[in-house]
Amino acid sequence: MNFRKLKKQKKAASTIEKPKYIYARYSHRVKAFITDMFMIYAPILYLIAYVVMNGKDDFQSSQLAPLFGVTIYGLIYALLLSKFGQTPGKKAYDMKVVDDRSGNNISFLRAILRFIAFLFTATTLLGLFLPFYRKDKKALHDLISGTIVVVEKK
Secondary structure, X not given: OOHHHHHHHHHHHHHHOOOOOOEOOHXXXXXXXXXXXXXXXXXXXXXXXXXXXXXXXXXXXXXXXXXXXXXXXXXXXXXXXXXXXXXHXXXXXOEEEEEOOOOOOOOHHHHHHHHHHHHHHHHHOOOOOHHHOOOOOOOHHHHHHOEEEEEOOO
């Protein structure tokens, strides 16, 4: 074989390669977030309001109770992402949060960083519209933490 034929074959082989990841749809990510709010966060708030405190009036007048609830939710969220790569909502939509370079599960500290970055992103609303303009569907908290949400291969 001559050099030109080898070069053509090499180009053809490189263009046929499948993408490494199938990126999760943004609508599914939002639905998974809402599912997690109902399955994880709402029970936490209920337990804080009615078991730890004396009811909804005490909960509403407290400034520490919602912060405590968000902290517990963040720890549970980070634990689930680091151990399984997904929360119940993400599992329902066959999604997984992985490292964008290696494709492995992320560490607990990185999952906490992702959660804190998500809180910042959600309060500014800036990063939540970013996936509409990116090919890899990354939001700002994904860019900060170096993660990506992909469709789980079965």
